[in-house]
Amino acid sequence: MAGKTLFDKIWDKHVVHEVKNGPQALYIDRHFIHEVTSPQAFNGLRQRGIGVFRPEKTVATADHNVPTENQHLPIKDQLSRHQVNTLIENCKEFGVELYGLGHPYQGIVHVIGPELGITQPGMTIVCGDSHTSTHGAFGNIAFGIGTSEVEQVFATQCILQKKPMKMKIQIDGELKKGVVSKDIILHIISMLTTSGCTGYFVEFMGTTIQGLSMEARMTICNMSIEMGARGGMIAPDETTFEYMKGREFAPKGDAWEKKLAYWKTLKTDEDAVFDKEFYFNAEDIDPMITYGTNPAMGIGITGNVPATFNGSTDQGLKKALQYMDLQGGSQLLGKKIDYVFIGSCTNSRIEDLRLVAELVKGKKKADHVHAMIIPGSRQVELQARAEGLDKILEGAGFELRQPGCSACLGMNEDKVPKGKYCVSTSNRNFEGRQGPGARTMLASPLTAAAAAINGYITDVREMID
Amino acid sequence: MEKFTTLISTCVPVPLQDVDTDQIIPARFLKATTREGFGDNLFCDWRYKEDGQPNEDFVLNDDTYKGQILVAGKNFGCGSSREHAAWAIYDYGFKVVVSSFFADIFKNNALNNGLLPVQVTDVFLDQLFSTIEDDPEAEIRISLEDQEISIIGSNLTENFEINPYKKLCLQKGYDDIDFLLSKIDEIEKYELVEED
Ligand code: SF4
Numbered sequence: 034m035a036g037k038t039l040f041d042k043i044w045d046k047h048v049v050h051e052v053k054n055g056p057q058a059l060y061i062d063r064h065f066i067h068e069v070t071s072p073q074a075f076n077g078l079r080q081r082g083i084g085v086f087r088p089e090k091t092v093a094t095a096d097h098n099v100p101t102e103n104q105h106l107p108i109k110d111q112l113s114r115h116q117v118n119t120l121i122e123n124c125k126e127f128g129v130e131l132y133g134l135g136h137p138y139q140g141i142v143h144v145i146g147p148e149l150g151i152t153q154p155g156m157t158i159v160c161g162d163s164h165t166s167t168h169g170a171f172g173n174i175a176f177g178i179g180t181s182e183v184e185q186v187f188a189t190q191c192i193l194q195k196k197p198m199k200m201k202i203q204i205d206g207e208l209k210k211g212v213v214s215k216d217i218i219l220h221i222i223s224m225l226t227t228s229g230c231t232g233y234f235v236e237f238m239g240t241t242i243q244g245l246s247m248e249a250r251m252t253i254c255n256m257s258i259e260m261g262a263r264g265g266m267i268a269p270d271e272t273t274f275e276y277m278k279g280r281e282f283a284p285k286g287d288a289w290e291k292k293l294a295y296w297k298t299l300k301t302d303e304d305a306v307f308d309k310e311f312y313f314n315a316e317d318i319d320p321m322i323t324y325g326t327n328p329a330m331g332i333g334i335t336g337n338v339p340a341t342f343n344g345s346t347d348q349g350l351k352k353a354l355q356y357m358d359l360q361g362g363s364q365l366l367g368k369k370i371d372y373v374f375i376g377s378c379t380n381s382r383i384e385d386l387r388l389v390a391e392l393v394k395g396k397k398k399a400d401h402v403h404a405m406i407i408p409g410s411r412q413v414e415l416q417a418r419a420e421g422l423d424k425i426l427e428g429a430g431f432e433l434r435q436p437g438c439s440a441c442l443g444m445n446e447d448k449v450p451k452g453k454y455c456v457s458t459s460n461r462n463f464e465g466r467q468g469p470g471a472r473t474m475l476a477s478p479l480t481a482a483a484a485a486i487n488g489y490i491t492d493v494r495e496m497i498d
Numbered sequence: 499m500e501k502f503t504t505l506i507s508t509c510v511p512v513p514l515q516d517v518d519t520d521q522i523i524p525a526r527f528l529k530a531t532t533r534e535g536f537g538d539n540l541f542c543d544w545r546y547k548e549d550g551q552p553n554e555d556f557v558l559n560d561d562t563y564k565g566q567i568l569v570a571g572k573n574f575g576c577g578s579s580r581e582h583a584a585w586a587i588y589d590y591g592f593k594v595v596v597s598s599f600f601a602d603i604f605k606n607n608a609l610n611n612g613l614l615p616v617q618v619t620d621v622f623l624d625q626l627f628s629t630i631e632d633d634p635e636a637e638i639r640i641s642l643e644d645q646e647i648s649i650i651g652s653n654l655t656e657n658f659e660i661n662p663y664k665k666l667c668l669q670k671g672y673d674d675i676d677f678l679l680s681k682i683d684e685i686e687k688y689e690l691v692e693e694d
Pocket of ligand 1 (some may be wrong): 096099141143164378437438441459
């Protein structure tokens with residue numbers, strides 16, 4: 034019999050019940066919630082007259098809809114305030130732990146789970162947010178769910194799911210100068226399109242992946258959803274264990290040793306079979322940037338905006354270029370930009386802030402550019418200050434704000450005005466994502482920082498030696 | 499959840515690919531704490547101009563097209579997991595979305611809310627779009643029992659896939675939570691064995 038993939042091993046271990054000709058009931062080890070996709074689920078429980086079945090397995094934070102300044106004051110926007118207060122009340126009523134505004138653990142849900150050691154190898158993890166795939170970097174099965182499914186997990190700690198197919202994406206070789214994990218995933222998405230992995234769960238492997246830090250791995254798994262995948266994962270290794278050791282909620286002492294022994298078994302067997310495989314070469318990857326209105330519309334920084342697009346109709350490309358006010362065949366290099374947003378669950382971790390700080394140290398952003406940095410969590414913010422990154426960043430004219438999703442989805446005040454170009458380290462460049470009419474170009478923290486300094490799209494390789 | 503059996507209706511066409519959930523319902527409308535009322539903001543940024551006036555070019559403001567079936571291009575519902583997208587479509591009055599491909603989470607969300615995603619072939623979808631363009635009054639019949647979509651008055655018909663369990667849920671109007679709650683004993687047993 035053929036061996037099992039890592040995905041199979043974890044999935045199969047969590048199946049509680051199988052519906053004949055139907056989905057499987059999967060047991061969920063950790064459930065994260067936030068203010069936007071949980072209120073209707075709590076309401077559902079009330080209507081059914083039931084409580085949260087295993088409240089200790091759910092952790093809440095406020096991130097999507099929070100202001101990124103003056104977090105100690107009441108939220109100004111009435112609807113946002115109501116939504117955040119509803120979360121506080123719901124958590125109290127149903128006995129769920131909340132790391133809300135002002136809490137030292139508050140932050141973007143996909144940043145705090147890993148940094149607190151709540152996210153662990155071998156687990157099943159869900160959250161009412163598509164970028165839950167981020168947690169898969171630790172070798173677990175993590176995926177986004179809808180609000181009805183949030184209610185399922187509340188009510189039963191299980192979720193009914195059809196088992197996805199398995200895909201392997203292997204990347205080997207050494208990254209070129211100025212190329213980071215964000216470029217890897219933008220490159221892959223541009224090749225596989227936004228629906229190229231729909232129905233699949235992806236395992237990333239290969240020497241390039243093995244060489245990445247946990248932060249960098251999270252960036253890759255984070256964006257696996259942008260090619261339609263149910264989620265992405267990376268087998269745990271020494272880098273994973275090193276990162277986890279001593280974290281707040283990571284096991285300690287004997288419990289650590291016991292878990293560690295188990296975690297070390299978590300890998301795909303040599304003879305396991307995937308339903309689909311793709312191979313990439315790290316040397317082929319340049320710093321990437323998107324020109325269009327979905328994350329697959331990306332090119333190498335020195336490339337030309339295409340005049341035709343494989344995954345989409347010409348009509349789609351035409352509409353995208355019209356929205357972005359760009360010409361097919363033109364270059365993006367040198368294009369003047371207005372905003373730079375460094376943040377979101379894709380690139381707001383301490384490593385991202387360090388990368389940016391290193392690049393902008395002693396330099397100044399261009400006068401016309403608004404550059405903001407939104408740390409992923411309170412802990413990241415404090416760490417950045419402790420390392421003196423705040424001085425460097427502020428010295429370069431970047432505004433360092435308080436943690437939250439911010440301009441990644443523009444639910445709070447942090448929006449990009451209509452028609453303005455924003456180089457963003459987030460994960461989505463959909464029409465209006467950063468505010469109605471905003472024009473988003475996705476890139477790595479390095480490429481974003483370089484654009485902030487020069488005031489136009491820049492090949493970051495020219496700025497480093 | 500409401501039951502679904504058979505539907506006969508005219509269609510509203512949105513012939514675009516990769517319609518993402520940020521277009522279906524922009525994030526700034528996600529501040530509500532209940533499920534109701536999202537239909538008013540369905541496709542908001544395409545539907546209304548900046549001054550709040552209806553954009554006549556968009557199909558929802560075009561009286562020619564009405565009905566309970568939304569027909570959209572390939573890869574419908576990609577992007578965020580927001581169930582608000584399914585709520586908005588349903589709240590607006592659609593009962594079915596037809597496309598040649600659906601994003602995973604959207605499909606689940608739709609099914610969990612009594613909104614039927616009907617996946618057809620690219621060829622059928624093209625035929626459907628051109629039929630609607632030629633005759634906006636053309637009616638479509640969708641039978642969940644037979645898993646069949648047909649263009650009435652033509653011989654164009656196609657079968658669609660749906661998981662037997664999900665089909666039953668829709669037909670009976672019951673949901674996953676009812677089902678899982680009936681398995682609580684099994685879940686507790688699992689916890690005893692698997693938990694450390
Ligand atoms: S940072 Fe953006 S993508 Fe990440 S959870 Fe928040 S809104 Fe979603």
